[in-house]
Amino acid sequence: MEKKSLFIAIEGLDGSGKTSVARQLVHVLEQSNQSGAVMLTYEPHDPSCAGLFIRQVLMKEIKTFTPRVLALAFAANRLDHCDREIKPWLEGDKNRIVISDRYYLSSLVYQSSDDFPYASVLALNEKAKKPDIIFFIEVSDQVCYERMKIRNQPEELFEKNLSDSRRKYHEAISFLRTHNNDNIVEIDGSGSIGEVANAILQELYAFDSEWKPKQPA
Template structure:
């Protein structure tokens, strides 16, 4: 059986996570791997319904505590319906965001919520990625790029540039906390160059 590997992409809004996740999935498929490409919030029918509640609407639509519960509910459904079955059959799962985003985003909204996020994760999810690619980027550049996409899912971008700066600090702090799992790459480079570096990192883990 091919080696199962759970890979996540993290970073601030507009850093290029979705692009690089897609490029990695395509490269691994060309090499003959079964790849399940997914995202959070979402990735399963139930979780996609919850996604619309989280990423659309006014910035103050939910309290940070309510967001944590919604994200955790979506993640549990995603894990049950998509991630766990794929890993069980030896596939590579490439996911745009996972629990690290909840740790950072809700912590940036209200300091002190990290213990609640971690407790719920331990009790309800109980799974960390095998490898996390953190795409680091200047918040101002990423912020304007994220708004320019105009997808209608701009609730977190609308919280402002200062919020994006706090997010970047939070992600880099997580990378220092889990250096064996989280690999930081420079998102300011050409997409092709970044793709080659990420693929090399993943090849090392697959071996």
């Protein structure tokens, strides 16, 4: 395989299992002789002033803000993330993969409002590197809430109304497919972490078979 790169974004509701699935994907892809190096990253990305502000908002330490201000913070955080980590990694000297736990689809869902629509949020992210493929893990609200309860961590800002977030995810997916030509694949997340990761891998190999491990002769 000639030198190439692959940028994957994993999206889903809080409690959808996306972080565990992303870790499993890294493990499997690192074992493949077709891939060089795999980097797992996440958003919001903490090592920036915008990232620290976002974390304080999510943990409800900052309570006064507007969707526009939060969208600007996420966009600034994302551009910094792209310039300092994602792009340099993908431009490395061998076949490289980046898997990001959340990306700009999440911004359309959580930073949009009646006064600041999807198009406005997307415009802030026009300079962000576009993923080659985005996977949205679809899981029921009940399963998400059960998983968050097991996690036993403080509730973050956007974890309360999952049904509304789900509606916005599907709207935002349709918007990005139509207006940004994004390649978004919806994945049934009701199975085990291994099953969900395998479903994503099969879609990934269908998208670009060169990443599929070669069978021994």
